[in-house]
Amino acid sequence: MQIIENSIVKEKIYIEKLENGLTVMIFPKQGIQKKFVIWATNYGSIDNKFIIPGQVETTQVPDGVAHFLEHKLFEQENGTNSLDTLTALGVNPNAYTTTDHTAYLYECTDNFYPALDELMNYVQNPYFTDENVKKEKGIIGQEIMMYDDYPEMLVYMNALKAMYKNTPINIDVAGTIDTVNKIDKDILYKCYNTFYNPANMVMFFAGEFNPDEIVQEVKKRLTQNNQQGEIKRIYESEPKEVVKKEIEAKMDISIPMFVIGIKEDNIQKPEEMVKKHIAIEILLNTIIGKSSKLYKQLYEEGILQEELSTEYEFSKIYSYALISGASNEPQKVLTRILEEIERLKQNGIDEEDFNRNKKMMYGIYVKAYNNIEDISKMFVADYFKGINSFDYIENYTQVTKEYAQKILEDVFKEEQTILSVVR
Amino acid sequence: MEYIAETIKEGIKVHYRNTKKYKTNLVTVFLTVPLNKQTVTKNALITSILRLGTKSLPTQEEINKKLEEMYGAEFNCGIEKIGDNQLLKFYIEVLNDEFIPKKEKLLQEAINQLLEIIFNPVTENGSFVRKYIETEKVNLKNIIESKINDKDQYSFERCIDEMYKDSPYSIYKYGYVEDIDKITDEELYNQYQELIKTAKIDIYVSGDYNQDEIKDIIKNNPNIQKLPPRANIIEKQNVENDAKVVPEINSRPQTIEEKMNVTQGKLVIGLDINDDNKYVLGIYNAILGATATSKLFQNVREKASLAYSARSVYVRQKNNIYIRCGIEINNYDKAIPIIYDQLEDMKKGDFTDEDIDTAKKTFISAIKAIQDEQDEEITYFISQELSGEKPDFDEYMNQINSVTKEQIQDAANKISVNTIYFLTK
Structure with a gap:
């Protein structure tokens, strides 16, 4: 054994x-x-x-x-x-x-x-x-x-x-x-x-x-x-580009809900998945996490009242990042996020922000071991992706600011970004 | 189980739960007050403002940076309703020092930070920060209005609303949109001061730590020291049925139908119960609709194929049962008689010893499982605290095991339908 x-x-x-x-x-x-x-x-x-x-x-x-x-x-x-x-x-x-x-x-x-x-x-x-x-x-x-x-x-x-x-x-x-x-x-x-x-x-x-x-x-x-x-x-081949940039639907709800999706145009090598996943989580938090400058601004301008939730999903045949939340001006949220991504590409990620967000991810990975149901579901899901869940804690230190900066360039592209709204 | 509660000042209790089960330590503070239409909205607003800034960390950004530095300490707050009480809940969860690269006394820091957020908010001109009040008013409005987003939950709340019209239990825990704009900054801050002076305060610390050390941290915390002792304002949960709407004899039960743009109809049936043995009713409810072998699940879902969800919930604090089904809109007339048949079967004693045994096993297993979930265990502790019962898991299990068929059937005959609520297209 x-x-x-x-x-x-x-x-x-x-x-x-x-x-x-x-x-x-x-x-x-x-x-x-x-x-x-x-x-x-x-x-x-x-x-x-x-x-x-x-x-x-x-x-x-x-x-x-x-x-x-x-x-x-x-x-x-x-x-x-x-x-x-x-x-x-x-x-x-x-x-x-x-x-x-x-x-x-x-x-x-x-x-x-x-x-x-x-x-x-x-x-x-x-x-x-x-x-x-x-x-x-x-x-x-x-x-x-x-x-x-x-x-x-x-x-x-x-x-x-x-x-x-x-x-x-x-x-x-x-x-x-x-x-x-x-x-x-x-x-x-x-x-x-x-x-x-x-x-x-x-x-x-x-x-x-x-x-x-x-x-x-x-x-x-x-x-x-x-x-x-x-x-x-057999999976049909998927075009690199998105189907459409915007999609909207109506429902009886109080405040519009939105999901910003970023479709990756390049499926990663399996051995790089964990490292990349960690980097993307750190990046999403750097861009629009609860301590980010952008969240603070949008909150103060009354565009956002609640933190957004972010996730990165992937398997052997797809990978995408999602940013979701509620706002009366989803379009504006999208524009500002795209601008922030551009700014981070131009000026580089702030060292202090990066280290703090990385420290937070450490906490999240350790906390995942609190509950046997979460542990079981996590290991099973990762197993089918060819990953041992311990790898997240093991690989955590290898994710550097330079690596994250490179992932930012590779993954967060405006033409791969879509907006879905229900209002 | 290692659990100790200590009253540090009248009306302020610290509950220590020592356990090595988790990677984290969890600190939860509840401020409990009776539900009241005049204060409910203000209290909800206060809760969301407090999370935005303290005297030492006056912005949300600074608080969040601090939390991230503490290996992503998770902090949040919320409003709960338990029985006729409104609970303002604040919690912080941090890694146990054993699992961080070097010892940092994270728990001590977390406790002080949490107390700072609750009891030492940033202020200006004798109230909270103007800008925070403004944005949180909008936020609270959104939260209250978003009630309609979850049609299931909305229907449930609406049924309670209709059943408990005019009694405190019908009050929505987040308050009312029409009251938000009327609240002045001054009133709000006065209510905050009243709140921290009078609310019942319970602090729960769960995890692996040295109790004496934590005791000192809490007792010596300046925010705790400045709090005055307070009388107990929490009435024991009264389960008087007269608080409920009593439909006229010839229009019983009251039926309410509401229209909304839904694909599936949401049916909620509120029951009157004239029996107060909570253990018996827990078992009754499990047989009726709380498990996959229950009467509702078997007959409404499995046999008649009318629903995906068909269940009942027992609200212990109010001694009430609600039947909840998501059904196709046209199937209302088919579902109602089937549901009534199940209630009749319970009255006739048409359930087996095996049904009782299953219900008991399910219950016992759930009680044991609570003790492996840090947050759920605290939720259990506080609801026991508020109903004046000792959190004794063994006693709970003994009581459940001693329930008899006669008791269940007897209770069934003291149950009738009070309100049928249907959300439809």
């Missing part, structure tokens, strides 16, 4: 790759009552076109299959629902789908092994019928409609639509009512059989655990032992 230790947060992670290809990761945490388990597959909403191992022709499926599977896996052949079974054990089960993975999880304080039986049973035993697939369409339809009423979702989805033409992050993870209607049990089985192979999956355990024991217990419960070949995923 591989053991990686981080001396700053004083934590360890144990990693074992099983014969059937499944990766098991254990993050022991002493002195807490909670235990957290995630079983995730590298299959998300963007995986709609692929070649099944052993085949030649391409398979294309409607949008929303990964999420549909997430809903349907709980249903068992004997008529029970694993969500119910787990709930009856007093554990807290859940599942979620992202652009690049689907995760099944539970949090518990007691009944850990009975719950593990159930988790590993339902994920390995799909049961889809015409009838139960049809019923699920009603529930998923309601879920999609529920998100339709969230202005935050609309302004965010519109930003992605303005940036991306062909990359399927521009549609909701759940798909649309139309695409969901096209899904049937054969499609579900086909995708399940392709993507729910142990070699495409990771299991993550956080809590008071003995790593060797966990590996044995997992092995006992695994039924699939054949390791399949590589799944070839």
Whole structure:
């Protein structure tokens, strides 16, 4: 078993790759009552076109299959629902789908092994019928409609639509009512059989655990032992430029919401991702963070009342930065941010600002280890990007002001910037 | 569990929670006052002004720079409503010294900084800084008006509003837009002085630290020293049902329908409860709608496929249950009878021992889990503090375990629908 230790947060992670290809990761945490388990597959909403191992022709499926599977896996052949079974054990089960993975999880304080039986049973035993697939369409339809009423979702989805033409992050993870209607049990089985192979999956355990024991217990419960070949995923090529610079929608809201998106025109090398991510977080904070000169000015001019939130999202096929918030003058916010970026390019980043923001990022990376749920989700998400989460703390010192200045030039380009507004 | 509370002056309590579970230390200060229409808006405004500047760091920029220097100490403030009280909450979270490159006594610094923000704001001409008052008035207006952005939460608040018309519990925690402009600078500052003189003050320090050292820091803090002792102004949470609207016999329950541009209808049903055993009602609520095996989730969502969300919440402090569903607008007439059937089933005792067992396990697990979440644990502590109960997790679990089927069915028969609120297109 591989053991990686981080001396700053004083934590360890144990990693074992099983014969059937499944990766098991254990993050022991002493002195807490909670235990957290995630079983995730590298299959998300963007995986709609692929070649099944052993085949030649391409398979294309409607949008929303990964999420549909997430809903349907709980249903068992004997008529029970694993969500119910787990709930009856007093554990807290859940599942979620992202652009690049689907995760099944539970949090518990007691009944850990009975719950593990159930988790590993339902994920390995799909049961889809015409009838139960049809019923699920009603529930998923309601879920999609529920998100339709969230202005935050609309302004965010519109930003992605303005940036991306062909990359399927521009549609909701759940798909649309139309695409969901096209899904049937054969499609579900086909995708399940392709993507729910142990070699495409990771299991993550956080809590008071003995790593060797966990590996044995997992092995006992695994039924699939054949390791399949590589799944070839086909992503349409994405133009470098954005689709449109501005997008606007209307909704009953009190103050306009906006998202400024910066689409990267160059996908980074995997080994550089972490360093670059840290630099971009520092840059976003330098440009418009709560101690920035620009935020102070916009606040004093009454253009902004609340701090903006910033994030950087990336996978193997896309990467973008977002700045979002609320203002009566979103256009003005955009103009001023672009001016500030230009100024920082011309005059260089202030040394003191850089060091302070970097110090803050250190705090954020350490704090991420407070809670086992956050730890588990972070490690799983990073794993599918080819990253070990400890790398953020390890690489932190390597990010210099000069490096950040270079990233500023490379990433923050006016022609790659879009504005999405809901008012 | 290592938890000690100490009254340092009448009405001012420090709560120490020693634990090694986290990378951080968390300090939370609550100023608690009874909800009151005259002061609620002013208090909300004061809270957001305080975060902008202290005598020593008079701008937000300076405060934020200082926080960033402290390895990104997280500071924020907000308004909470617990029972009939308004709580002004201020917190700061810093890394434990063990996880920073060199020891810096971050916790001590954080406590002093937080107290400075609350009790020593920058002033001019006998009030807060004019510019801050102006911008925060706009900000508060936005916050109050943004209530409509989250249609789910909005519907929930509206149902409470209609159910508790004219009683303090209906007061919105951030106050009222129409009152904002009327507030003069002088009134505002007077209210601030009144607030720090009279509010119940609770300071929670959670993390890995030396208690004596922290005790000294707080007791010797000049901002704490200048605070006068104060009488207890917090009434024990009264759960009198007469505070609620009593619909006329022949128009019971009251039904309210509102229109807005929504895709999905939001249904909220407020229940009257004539029983005060909180443990029994907690279990009743779990069986009715708080888990994936609950009656509402199973029948409204899984069997009838009418909703994605179908659940009920128990508001312990007010002893109240609300049923909340997001349904297709045309399905209102289908959903209501199904929901009523569930309430009837509960009355008839149409639930199994397994349902009770599941509810208990879910509860116990949640209680245990609270103790692994720094912020949630403090939220639990303060709500216990305000209802005059000791924060004793073991006692809580024992009480839950002793609930019987007879008690649940008995409670079910003392429950009726008070208000049906529907947000539709």
